[in-house]
Amino acid sequence: MIFKRQDVEVIRLQTTGDIAFAPFYQDGNLPDPVAAGELVVHGPDGRALLASRQEAKDSVAAMETDVAMRGRFCAKAVFPPLGGLRIFEPGGTMVALLSPMGDLLVRGQDVSAIPNPGTAGDFGVDACVYAAPGLDYPLRLYDQYRDFDLLVPIPGSQWQTRSIDLSGTCPRLSIPGAESWPFTIFQAPINGLVRVPRGPGPHPLIVFAHGNHTPLENSTPGYLYLCDALASRGFIAATIDVNFLNGDIDSENAARALVQLEHVKQFQIWNQEPGHRLEGKVDLSRIVLVGHSRGGEAVIHASMLNRLDSFKPTLTDPVVPLDGVSGQLLGPYHFALKGLVAIAPTDNQYRPVSPVLPLAQIQTVVEHASYLLIHGTKDADVVPFPGYQAYDRALPYDLNDMQDPASGFKALHWIYGANHNYFNTEWGYDRQRSLRPQDIADVMSQAVQQDYAKSVIGAWAQIHLRRRSSYWDFLRLPASATPRAWPAAALQIVSQYHDRERLxxxxxxxxxxxxxxxxxxxxxxxxxxxxxxxxxxxxxxxxxxxxxxxxxxxxxxxxxxxxxxxxxxxxxxxxxxxxxxxxxxQVLSLRVGQPATPxxxxxxxxxxxxxxxxxxxxxxxxxxSSFGALPYPDQYSALLNPPGRIDTCEQKMVMQTLxxxxxxxxxxxxxxxxxxxxxxxxxxxxxxxxxxxxxxxxMKEPVMSSHSPPSSWHHIQAVTVENLAPDPGDVRKLLHLADGDHVRAKRVVHHVILHLPERMPMESTSYALWIGTHRMPGYVGFPGGIRFRLHDASQLTPLYNQPIRFVPDHGAELVTGARFPDLSHYLTEVVGHRWQHVVRR
Structure with a gap:
């Protein structure tokens, strides 16, 4: 269901239950009277929490509606220009908020029904297999890899892919046994299983990569339970084949990272291919990589390689081009990787050569994407929790500017009772086929562990790719914020969270x-x-x-x-x-941990x-303890034949963020x-x-950036700036809000409008707006361009005749070629004569 206002979409109710509010600017030219309408919002128990009574005449900044809440009359419901809905009682106190993300809070309590993101959603899902042509797996491997072999007799199939040359980063493929792979390191296949939501799209892309396991078993289907759940909620989700780098092999994690990026490149190819099932349906501005075990380490290497046009794998290797036209024809990449998820990852199995010190190898650091780390206390494979070091390195602060925001946020879940292998449905329990298998008596069941994985990765996707704020509390503090109906509610989880804005x-x-x-x-x-x-x-x-x-x-x-x-x-x-x-x-934060007593x-x-x-x-x-438990560290899982702990590893202390x-x-x-x-x-x-x-x-709610200015902005020759004086309705609301917030309002807000040739995406952009040497915070898009607010007219003067430009967190800035105009006339004629003496009643 879509609500439009003067042919501009302002509210969309989606089949997933999401409510999206478009930021818009309203010039007051609505018909009088406004057509009547109603709005009813129900809580989880079915009771009506809010209902509209009648429409009132609109004003410049917001639309007002008389409402009743739980049977009593409230003075006004205000639809702010930035989206959402706020309900004020006659005394001026805000009693309800319907956020732009679609979350309803009544007197500070979230009463939205929060569905478990790990359960099936409303989208129909198509299951597809993609593979390189010409694969002919030997008999011993055929049963495991026949899905990829079935594409061979279908020449020209739109799901046929290509092979890639990994010889520059890995000397050989793994050896699965007596028989070999039907390809070499020079022709590694792009194979995978993908779940595609039905509908026009475009849909965000999530790519799963397994870790090391016996190549005699295909690890790729092990994450289909996650792909199915995510696709039913509107995400394209693929699990990829990296089995040819599994087994008795090492020094291959750079190659694993390149395989992940080449799969993203394949989706980019399909998105641009006329007539393909995925043409125009992949949202390449919202991509997440998920890796397990060595695949979890590889996602952070992929985030590093994604920004490069070439790299030197080791100190003795030649440079490998990543420009798509030379060397092994890998790349180019530079994808919009918005998030990385590492499940029980290894760390430092690959150390890249420093681009600054060519004779030194360094640790990879996540710098340009948000990061989620998941690990279990009963992991009997990647025992020492090395991903904890990668987490601490991720999104570092700038010693020269401690106030500089990070490029993303990071979160960590340390799950009591979870092991390593149960995250993959094909792997069994840890060390199942070794001489010392895991004693699973103290390990949670595979079903519970996978239910948790669906919930946490689903919540991460909803937050990061769908901007659903309802799931923040579960991600940040699952021990107390998990809804009781979710399977994860019964788990003990130590968690950490770092926001991008911190002091x-x-x-x-x-x-x-x-x-x-x-x-x-x-x-x-x-x-x-x-x-x-x-x-x-x-x-x-x-x-x-x-x-x-x-x-x-x-x-x-x-x-x-x-x-x-x-x-x-x-x-x-x-x-x-x-x-x-x-x-x-909005938050005082620290992380605290209790070490075990020897x-x-x-x-x-x-x-x-x-x-x-x-x-x-x-x-x-x-x-x-009111804000997070500080439990005694859990013991590692016992190993059988003979019994005992793994490698005499001490019980790990993992901190809890308060x-x-x-x-x-x-x-x-x-x-x-x-x-x-x-x-x-x-x-x-x-x-x-x-x-x-x-x-x-x-911060309580992170400010997420996910969009860049439209490409046409590179060709802007001029930008006009307009500042409209608010009408009396704005002043009335300003006074109304001031009553509730105990603020003495001496001036109204000044709206500065930059008219541009193409509409800004609804989300905040990842480009900062600068006018001269002044950064303009909090600008938003509307159909005719963008706008921002200034709370004091004196802030306008330093901007006169200054160049207007957009500066990304990383990369080249966008210079518009326009300058901010002189608004002296506005200050004299409008502010000086009309609004200077507005004060609270």
């Missing part, structure tokens, strides 16, 4: 004494405990570099270690001065309190814009020890 109070990465992190200044002191800065990993004995993966700490970050032997101990950062505007931050297999959860004090000495104290909403502190009298000190009070237990990291201010 550190302490990173604990500074050398020397414990100190605050610039630009924040403060004084660190502690009493009644031993506190010291440590690196959260132990050096590996006998090596000049590297860390011991068998120890209980195996991260890639500095941290704080505290130990206390009696109640009453504390750690404090006081005299805080943030030196920057902190009004945009010789003690199990133990209780740990707990402490957090007290925040403002500059007027008003304070509030919260209990850490996120305390600043609104909780504010509601209890603390001025969160003038925080003076943050204290950690160890008075819940008589003794204990904790490791702490990343004390920071953060």
């Amino acid at each position: 550190w109070i302490q990173t604990f990465d500074e050398s020397g004494a414990l100190q605050s992190t610039r630009p924040v200044t403060g004084v660190v002191d502690f009493a009644g405990l031993a506190a010291r800065r440590i690196f959260l990993a132990f050096p590996k004995i006998g090596t000049a570099s590297g860390f011991d993966s068998t120890r209980y700490l195996f991260q890639h970050s500095g941290g704080l270690s505290v130990e206390w032997t009696s109640a009453g101990a504390r750690y404090r950062v006081s005299d805080l001065d943030f030196h920057v505007d902190t009004s945009r931050f 010789g003690r297999a199990t133990g209780p959860d740990q707990d402490f309190r957090i007290r925040v004090t403002d500059r007027d000495a008003r304070h509030w104290t919260v209990q850490a 996120r305390i909403p600043l609104s909780v502190l504010q509601a209890n009298g603390v001025d969160v814009q003038r925080i003076r000190s943050v204290e950690l009070l160890f008075n819940v237990t008589d003794k204990g020890g904790l490791c702490i990291d990343d004390l920071q201010l953060s």
Whole structure:
């Protein structure tokens, strides 16, 4: 169902139940009276929570409607220009919010029915097989790979692909046994299984890549349960064949990464191929790579190679071109990889050659995509949780500009009871065919583990590719935010989350004494405990570099270690001065972990309190366990024949992120814009020890960027700028909102309009708008171009005659060739004579 306004789509109700609001600008030229309409919103229990009563005359900034909520009259429902719906009672208090993402909150409580994203959705799904031509698998392999062989007798099939030359990155294919593959390293096939949602599209693309396993078994179908669930919710989901790099083989992870990118390239080819089933149906601006085990490590290498036109695989190898026209004809890539998901990944099995220091190999760092890491405590294959180091390296801060936002967000789930193999339906339990198989008595069932995988990857896709904010709490804190009806609700999960917007109070990465992190200044002191800065990993004995993966700490970050032997101990950062505007931050965040006591297999959860004090000495104290449990580390799974733990690996400490909403502190009298000190009070237990990291201010809802300006903007010769004076309806609403927020409104907001030849995508763009040396935050698209707001007319003057340009996070900027006009006339004629003295009643 689509609602249009002056032939412009403003609300779309989709078959998936999503509600999409288009950001739009309204010039007030609606017919009078406006046609009557109704809106009814029901909660999960079927009760009507909100219903419209009648339409009112529109104004410039928003459409107003009288409404009734749960049987009582509310003064106005306001449809803001940026989309969504806000309901205010007569006193001015907002009592309900229907967000642009389609989520309904009533007095701060989300009452939207949140479906499990791992269950079947509303889209019909087509199952397809694609493969390179000419494959003729030997008899011993045929039963496993016959799906790819069946395409051979169909010449010209639109699902036939091509072969790729991986010889520049890998010396040979694996050897599956007595018989060989029906191809060589010079003709590795592009084979896969794909699930395609029915409908016009375009649909986001998600590509799954398996890890190392016996090549006598085809690992590719192992993720079809995930592909089926995702496709039914509107995503093209493919699971790819990398079996020819499985088995007794190493140094192949760069090749695995290239295979992943070449599969994305294949979908790009089909998307542009006239008459193909996928022509125009692949949304190449929204791509996610998912990898398991070695495939999980490969996704981060793929994100690095995706940005390159050539690379040197090892110190002794020649350069491999990635331009599509030379060498092995690999590439070009430069795809819009928006997210990476690593399931129980390896790490550092491949170390690329540094592009800056050609005689050095480095660790790959995720820098340009959001990152989700999943790992189980009962993993008997990739035992030491090496992905934890990749997680800590991902999306690093800039030492020269600690306020610079990261290019994405990252999240981690450490699942108690999950093993390695059950994420793939073809693999059985861990080490099933080895001399020391896993004792599965303490391992969750395969069905439960796969239900969890469907939920978490489905939630990640909904958040990152569909912008559904309902799933954020489950991703950030699954231990308490998982709806009870979901299978994952019964699981114990330690989780971490880092937003792209953050302001550190302490990173604990500074050398020397414990100190605050610039630009924040403060004084660190502690009493009644031993506190010291440590690196959260132990050096590996006998090596000049590297860390011991068998120890209980195996991260890639500095941290704080505290130990206390009696109640009453504390750690404090006081005299805080943030030196920057902190009004945009909504959360106080830190991550905390409890290490295991040597010789003690199990133990209780740990707990402490957090007290925040403002500059007027008003304070509030919260209990850490109210925002996330700090469990005792889980034991590794026992191995049979003979029984015992794997490689004598110590029980891993994995931190839990605690996120305390600043609104909780504010509601209890603390001025969160003038925080003076943050204290950690160890008075819940008589003794204990904790490791702490990343004390920071953060965001509640991340700002995700997913679109670039339309290509025609490269050819803009002129841009006009218009600022329309608001009509009296805007002033009325401004006063109405000011009553509720206790704000004295001295000026109205100024809308600056840049008229452009092509409509901006509905989502915020990944390009920052700069006018001269001034960055314009929060601009949005509308049918005639883009617009942004200024809250003070004096902000206009420095922009006069300055060039207008768009600057991406990475890559070349877009210069429009236009300059911001002189608006002196507007300031004199309109603001000076009409709106300067508007104040709250």
